[in-house]
Amino acid sequence: xxxxxxxxxxxxxxxxxxxxxxxxxxxxxxxxxxxxxxxxxxxxxxxxxxxxxxxxxxxxxxxxxxxxxxxxxxxxxxxxxxxxxxxxxxxxxxxxxxxxxxxxxxxxxxxxxxxxxxxxx
Numbered sequence: 173x174x175x176x177x178x179x180x181x182x183x184x185x186x187x188x189x190x191x192x193x194x195x196x197x198x199x200x201x202x203x204x205x206x207x208x209x210x211x212x213x214x215x216x217x218x219x220x221x222x223x224x225x226x227x228x229x230x231x232x233x234x235x236x237x238x239x240x241x242x243x244x245x246x247x248x249x250x251x252x253x254x255x256x257x258x259x260x261x262x263x264x265x266x267x268x269x270x271x272x273x274x275x276x277x278x279x280x281x282x283x284x285x286x287x288x289x290x291x292x293x
Contacts, residue, residue, distance in 0.1 A: 180232045187240015195245050215249035
């Protein structure tokens with residue numbers, strides 16, 4: 173692996189740590205379940221700002237912000253950007269299917285995980 177890629181990985185790791193701590197702090201400051209809502213909205217707003225200002229400038233700092241900080245803070249921001257990019261490309265059916273699949277399959281996966289562990293207990 174090249175030193176540039178290692179540097180990018182280090183920036184992503186650092187950003188992920190910072191984003192995760194920020195998510196935890198928001199959760200402490202805001203009552204359940206609104207902490208998650210705040211994190212998702214703030215993260216989605218932030219990824220829009222970063223994407224609009226940096227989309228033509230790939231590099232370590234974009235990875236630090238988008239994958240690291242915002243990925244540690246909330247992956248909902250990435251999901252939101254993906255949906256809008258699909259829709260912006262005129263792929264409305266794909267965007268709708270992606271929303272339904274993401275929400276439906278994620279809820280089903282949580283249910284399955286809970287069910288499996290409850291059944292094993």
